[in-house]
Amino acid sequence: MKDNIYAFTIKDNGKGMSPEFLAKVTDPWTTSRTTRKVGLGLPLIKMNTENCGGGMKIESEVGKGTVLNFWFQHDNIDRPPMGDLAGTLVMLFAAHEDIHFIYKHITDDGEFVFDTDEIKEALDGMSMNDINIMKYLKEMIQENLEEIHYNE
Numbered sequence: 001m002k003d004n005i006y007a008f009t010i011k012d013n014g015k016g017m018s019p020e021f022l023a024k025v026t027d028p029w030t031t032s033r034t035t036r037k038v039g040l041g042l043p044l045i046k047m048n049t050e051n052c053g054g055g056m057k058i059e060s061e062v063g064k065g066t067v068l069n070f071w072f073q074h075d076n077i078d079r080p081p082m083g084d085l086a087g088t089l090v091m092l093f094a095a096h097e098d099i100h101f102i103y104k105h106i107t108d109d110g111e112f113v114f115d116t117d118e119i120k121e122a123l124d125g126m127s128m129n130d131i132n133i134m135k136y137l138k139e140m141i142q143e144n145l146e147e148i149h150y151n152e
Helices: 019-023 041-051 085-095 116-123 131-147
Strands: 005-012 055-061 065-073 102-107 110-115
Touching: 041 055, 041 065, 085 131, 110 116, 110 131
Parallel strands: none
Antiparallel strands: 005 065, 055 065, 102 110
């Protein structure tokens, strides 16, 4: 990595957050969920990034959506490993076929883009939940990520 940064951006066009909720969203006792009283996702991201020479920024507007940016110092010894990225992506996409995901991974060696609408069109009505489709998609994503040296 020429800038020694491992950065992520997650955008949605959902309901967004009020300024009041946004101001306290990294507090683990703050959550919009009604099934439990804690929300650990954003507080854990914030803690991990700060422990690895990085940071986090959230922008949100009610009715427009949210943008979450977070980054790590790439070579920091405390940076969590990526794990099975291809498998995780396939499980996410297959579990939420009603959501349009665009995944873009950029490295110094290139870029890989995966658009679930394009995949759905190519599948011509077949479900991404089919085990053979999931296996194929995982292999395809993994090959494309390796081609751009995603984990180096």
